[in-house]
Amino acid sequence: MKYLYMVLLAGVAAAPAKAQTYMTRNGEAGFYSKTPMEDIKAENKQVYAAIDRTKKTVAFTLLMRNFLFEKQLMQDHFNENYAESDKFPRAQFAGTYTGDVPATPGTYPVQVSGKLTIHGVTKDVQMPATLEVQGDKLTGKTQFSVDPNDYNIKIPALVREKIAAKIDVKVNAACQAVK
Amino acid sequence: MNKKHIYGLVAALLLPFQSLLAQDSSLLKMLNDSASADQHQELVTGTFKATQLVNMPTIESPARQNLQFLIMHRFGKLNQGAYELFGLDNASIRFGLDYGISDRLSVGIGRSSLDKAFDGSVKWKILQQYNTGMPISVSLNEVVNNYTQKYADKPYLDAKYRTSYTSQLLIARKFSRNLSLELMPSWVHYNLTPTPDDKTNVFVMSAGGRMKITKRMSIDAEYNYLLPNQVVSYKVYNTLSLGLDIETGGHVFQLVFTNAGGMAAPYYLAKADGSWGKGDIFFGFNISRNFNFRKRK
Numbered sequence: 259m260k261y262l263y264m265v266l267l268a269g270v271a272a273a274p275a276k277a278q279t280y281m282t283r284n285g286e287a288g289f290y291s292k293t294p295m296e297d298i299k300a301e302n303k304q305v306y307a308a309i310d311r312t313k314k315t316v317a318f319t320l321l322m323r324n325f326l327f328e329k330q331l332m333q334d335h336f337n338e339n340y341a342e343s344d345k346f347p348r349a350q351f352a353g354t355y356t357g358d359v360p361a362t363p364g365t366y367p368v369q370v371s372g373k374l375t376i377h378g379v380t381k382d383v384q385m386p387a388t389l390e391v392q393g394d395k396l397t398g399k400t401q402f403s404v405d406p407n408d409y410n411i412k413i414p415a416l417v418r419e420k421i422a423a424k425i426d427v428k429v430n431a432a433c434q435a436v437k
Numbered sequence: 438m439n440k441k442h443i444y445g446l447v448a449a450l451l452l453p454f455q456s457l458l459a460q461d462s463s464l465l466k467m468l469n470d471s472a473s474a475d476q477h478q479e480l481v482t483g484t485f486k487a488t489q490l491v492n493m494p495t496i497e498s499p500a501r502q503n504l505q506f507l508i509m510h511r512f513g514k515l516n517q518g519a520y521e522l523f524g525l526d527n528a529s530i531r532f533g534l535d536y537g538i539s540d541r542l543s544v545g546i547g548r549s550s551l552d553k554a555f556d557g558s559v560k561w562k563i564l565q566q567y568n569t570g571m572p573i574s575v576s577l578n579e580v581v582n583n584y585t586q587k588y589a590d591k592p593y594l595d596a597k598y599r600t601s602y603t604s605q606l607l608i609a610r611k612f613s614r615n616l617s618l619e620l621m622p623s624w625v626h627y628n629l630t631p632t633p634d635d636k637t638n639v640f641v642m643s644a645g646g647r648m649k650i651t652k653r654m655s656i657d658a659e660y661n662y663l664l665p666n667q668v669v670s671y672k673v674y675n676t677l678s679l680g681l682d683i684e685t686g687g688h689v690f691q692l693v694f695t696n697a698g699g700m701a702a703p704y705y706l707a708k709a710d711g712s713w714g715k716g717d718i719f720f721g722f723n724i725s726r727n728f729n730f731r732k733r734k
Contacts, residue, residue: 306468317465319472323479329729330500331687338483339652344614352465417686
């Protein structure tokens with residue numbers, strides 16, 4: 259009995275050591291808007307992302323201000339007029355994934371669903387994603403599209419032709435196992 | 438198996454679940470905690486929309502490798518009556534090009550139709566406002582102005598005598614997302630004044646601000662107070678200027694009402710010959726267009 263108890267305890271003690279949580283501070287998120295008038299692209303390389311493999315949960319959070327645009331003026335307009343980064347500094351997502359992700363190295367498709375918050379508006383979203391297992395690294399990648407209207411981001415008529423109705427979003431987070 | 442062992446077993450079995458439950462609800466919290474712990478002070482941006490309030494420069498300058506083309510245009514005085522279509526028959530214009538060498542240093546050149554004057558300027562952002570710490574932004578604006586208007590009766594007027602220098606310290610603070618104010622002490626040095634009684638060094642104190650009324654529109658106002666007994670041989674007025682900014686993509690369009698006809702220093706600072714009280718009001722507009730030469734990787 260005493261042995262069983264000790265083995266169980268040892269197992270519990272060992273569990274956090276090979277924790278199934280993976281995290282990064284420099285994940286990447288980008289969005290792309292393509293219209294005949296103008297291509298707009300922005301990238302944020304300071305995305306905080308985490309994946310918990312035991313609970314199959316994922317989350318990411320980022321500062322809107324950290325999106326870098328090709329043109330400074332676009333960046334200013336994005337922060338001031340569209341994202342209103344002073345009022346709503348963060349965009350974030352928290353959700354779960356379904357699909358098997360074994361510990362063996364490889365790339366596995368999963369389906370992610372959860373809540374995406376942009377511009378102070380939270381929406382239920384679903385998107386396909388892949389998880390790539392590589393030693394103590396777990397890389398999550400996804401691509402989905404966002405309609406600015408859903409998040410109460412109004413595009414004035416004057417620039418409507420320059421901004422796509424659906425904005426393509428890519429997230430790429432190479433997470434390291436949390437020690 | 439005694440009771441103690443059973444408790445121990447239950448505890449041992451439950452322990453991992455406890456930590457899992459905690460993890461589940463706090464994955465996002467963990468990220469946000471870690472993000473806010475790493476967060477540094479933030480630069481305050483968009484204190485003003487344009488590089489000029491109405492006539493006065495703002496602390497803003499074109500971003501690095503950005504070229505701004507500015508067209509400033511003033512019609513004649515509103516009180517000129519119907520014959521002159523309330524000033525619309527006459528117009529004075531200034532073209533300006535400003536280029537951002539870095540995000541904090543820009544150079545500019547301009548040409549005004551008034552007096553056929555050329556101006557060159559350097560603007561340097563000395564201090565930048567942050568959300569914590571530095572409460573103000575300060576820029577230094579240096580302008581050299583040379584007019585080329587020919588006068589048959591003044592053959593002695595060579596380039597040196599036609600030149601003036603203006604130094605302006607621009608002190609601004611963005612108080613809220615809608616309100617920014619600026620204080621602008623200026624010092625003008627003329628190489629030659631019309632009479633010996635006029636001072637060659639003229640000091641002007643100016644204040645102005647911007648109030649956003651919608652996301653893309655704002656009202657601007659500025660006032661220049663010319664310290665007394667400096668310009669004596671001709672009548673000058675303190676200038677009051679009002680503007681309405683309309684922002685459209687890469688343009689900023691400003692509708693302007695001012696009692697200064699000139700659009701470059703020192704004309705709007707110390708040579709305004711119009712009086713609001715008499716209806717010497719110039720209507721006009723400023724249009725700026727930005728060109729980006731920078732490719733971000």
